[in-house]
Amino acid sequence: MVCTSVKEGLDCFFMSKEGCRFNGGTCHQIVEQCEGCQKVQEFPTGNYCLVFPDPAAKWRLGKCSMATHLKETNIKGNGKLNPLKASKRNFH
Numbered sequence: 001m002v003c004t005s006v007k008e009g010l011d012c013f014f015m016s017k018e019g020c021r022f023n024g025g026t027c028h029q030i031v032e033q034c035e036g037c038q039k040v041q042e043f044p045t046g047n048y049c050l051v052f053p054d055p056a057a058k059w060r061l062g063k064c065s066m067a068t069h070l071k072e073t074n075i076k077g078n079g080k081l082n083p084l085k086a087s088k089r090n091f092h
């Protein structure tokens with residue numbers, strides 16, 4: 001249903017005829033770690049995530065899985081260099 005509270009006009013799974021069914025009865029605003037993410041949208045009521053109703057929960061246990069502003073650091077990080085170094089070591 002289309003949200004009539006904080007994300008007005010956005011189709012949302014949690015919206016019902018009785019109002020928002022999300023925990024607390026409303027979405028929560030983005031947290032500091034979300035800044036720069038493309039999923040952030042500004043509404044007259046504040047800045048909210050288009051995917052998650054409670055962004056703080058997505059960061060509580062590590063990095064948000066849907067964050068668009070972290071991709072570069074993820075690729076540069078542990079992804080490719082370490083396995084290569086490891087395989088070279090195995091040949092010698």
Ligand code: SF4
Pocket residue numbers: 030031033034037038039040048049050051052054055056058064065066067068
């Ligand atoms: S997708 Fe994750 S990082 Fe991006 S705004 Fe939503 S909660 Fe924040």
